[in-house]
Amino acid sequence: MIVCVCNRLNEQRIGAAIMSGAQCSDEVYTRCGVRKNCGRCQETIDGMLEENRRALALAAE
Numbered sequence: 563m564i565v566c567v568c569n570r571l572n573e574q575r576i577g578a579a580i581m582s583g584a585q586c587s588d589e590v591y592t593r594c595g596v597r598k599n600c601g602r603c604q605e606t607i608d609g610m611l612e613e614n615r616r617a618l619a620l621a622a623e
């Protein structure tokens with residue numbers, strides 16, 4: 563599914579950026595080689611970042 567329409571970023575690309583260490587949406591855009599445009603995708607990306615943080619915290623328990 564495309565998450566960022568402006569930059570045609572799908573969940574897989576954003577997930578890969580998060581797995582490679584992106585800590586915030588700006589870092590996700592940078593690691594994908596794009597810039598934030600309209601910002602409509604930011605809430606979804608922030609949600610994916612939070613989900614990853616929770617999963618890592620659970621794995622560390």
Ligand code: FES
Binds near residue numbers: 567598600604
């Ligand atoms: S949808 Fe991602 S910047 Fe517009």
